[in-house]
Amino acid sequence: MSVFMLPVEIYRDIEMTISKFWWNSKSGDKKGIHWMSWDRLSRHKSVGGMSFWNFKDFNLALLGKQGWRLLSNPSSLVSRVYKARYFPKVSFLDAKIGNNPIWHSILEANELVVSGVRWRVGTGENIDIVGQPWLDDVRPCIETVSPSLDNNKVASLMSMNHNSWEEEIISE
Structure with missing residues (x-):
C-alpha cells in the first residue's frame, strides 16, 4: 500500500x-447480523x-x-x-x-x-511572498493582485535582524 x-x-x-x-457468529454461517454500517465502524471511538x-x-x-x-x-x-x-x-x-x-x-x-x-520561513530569502505556502493557516498562500509583491521574498517583510516583522510593510 x-x-x-x-x-x-x-x-x-x-x-x-x-x-x-x-458479525458472523459461526465460521461457516453467512447469516450474521451487521449491527453497524462500515461508515460507523470506521469512525473514531469517541464518536x-x-x-x-x-x-x-x-x-x-x-x-x-x-x-x-x-x-x-x-x-x-x-x-x-x-x-x-x-x-x-x-x-x-x-x-x-x-x-x-x-x-x-x-x-x-x-x-x-x-x-x-508549508515552508519553514527561517530567513525567508528563498520564499516568494505570493504563491508559495508559507503561512500556517487555512489559506497558506497569499493571493493578491498587487504587482508590488510579485517576485519579492518573505525576507523583505522582515526587519534587518530577522527577529521581527516590519509592521508598516505588513499593514500596507
Missing part, C-alpha cells in the same frame, strides 16, 4: 472480510465507532509519505532518481503524471501532500 494505489475492489474485499469476521481504518485513506497516507520523502530529502538516492526521471525541471509539487505505475501511484497522493506542506 505504500508503493501502489490499490483498486477500489480490493478495499471493498478487505472491508467485507473484516466485517464478516466481526461511537470502532476506529477501523478507512483503507483508501490509509493507502493515500502511505503514498503521501513517499511523496513527502521525495520533497523533504532531495539528496537521497531515490529522490534524485525520481527527479531525474519524472520531474527534472520542476519540484515534486508541480510534477505531472507519467507512465510508470509506481510514479502514478505516488502522484495520486500529491494533492494530499500539497494541502499540508
